[in-house]
Amino acid sequence: DVKVTQSSRYLVKRTGEKVFLECVQDMDHENMFWYRQDPGLGLRLIYFSYDVKMKEKGDIPEGYSVSREKKERFSLILESASTNQTSMYLCASERSYEQYFGPGTRLTVT
Amino acid sequence: AQTVTQSQPEMSVQEAETVTLSCTYDTSESDYYLFWYKQPPSRQMILVIRQEAYKQQNATENRFSVNFQKAAKSFSLKISDSQLGDAAMYFCAYRSAWANSKLTFGKGITLSVRP
Incomplete structure (x- = not known):
């Protein structure tokens, strides 16, 4: 089974902070x-x-x-978080045109 | 640019009944893929069913089937014998057959199942 993991399920950050969201897949997807x-x-x-x-x-x-x-890791960076970036972030990897999703990170920027 | 339209934001179905979720898309391409994804509440998005545009036969996966009308650019999902676990948000999505293309999603439809 394809596994896509994301570093956090829930994250709370302050306005102006640099935020890193990590995604890792274990199936060698391009x-x-x-x-x-x-x-x-x-x-x-x-x-x-x-x-x-x-x-x-x-x-x-x-x-x-x-x-x-690295092939298995794809990071999303918010250089200076703002309140309008409060959202659910989903990562996916793809094989044979089908995308496989991670569980998501719910980011709140205060 | 391709667009995917799901015009109904919400639908409800009685348990054990059949429900059809609608989706239309717009493209000038002839070779592409269409998908239905399911996102249960607070759970991971999973692929329900896939249809290749070059195939005339409608895809079927157990209780899930599609009605693919290429000329009309319509791609509906039929769920038979609805179960409580079918309650979720459903997204229709389009992907060009070109390598390194992206998925274009509709806005989704929330399906509730009444016991």
């Missing part, structure tokens, strides 16, 4: 994705990566950056 999920807006793609050190902007990259130094 493609990995970061989404945010907000009520009424569905899932919106922030960034994705199709290889180590490769990254592509998604639909809402502003205020975020990513890092992929």
Whole structure:
């Protein structure tokens, strides 16, 4: 079974803090994705990566950056957290066009 | 750009009954994939069913089946013999067949199951 893990289920940070969200997959997948999920807006793609050190902007990259130094790990970075980044963050990896999701991190920025 | 529309935000079904969730999409591509994902309350998103656009036959997975109408760009999910565990948010999603493409999701529909 594919396993995608995220470093925290719940996270509370202060405005202006630098925040790291980690995602790890154990199936040697090439493609990995970061989404945010907000009520009424569905899932919106922030960034994705199709290889180590490769990254592509998604639909809402502003205020975020990513890092992929190893194939199994894809990190989402909020350089200076703001209250409008309070959301559920979902990571996914992909095999044969199908995406496998982690459990999500609910981030609250106060 | 591709878009996916789920026009019904909520639906309800009686346990053991059948329910159909609607989805339409817009694309100019001929080769693509369509998916239904399920997200139970406070639980992980999981894939329910997948349909390849080049296949005419509708996909089926146990109690879940789709009605794929390529010309109409419609992709509905039918859940038969609904169970309490089917209560969840369901997302329709589109993916181009091109390598390194992204998934485009609809806004989701919340399905409740009445005992």
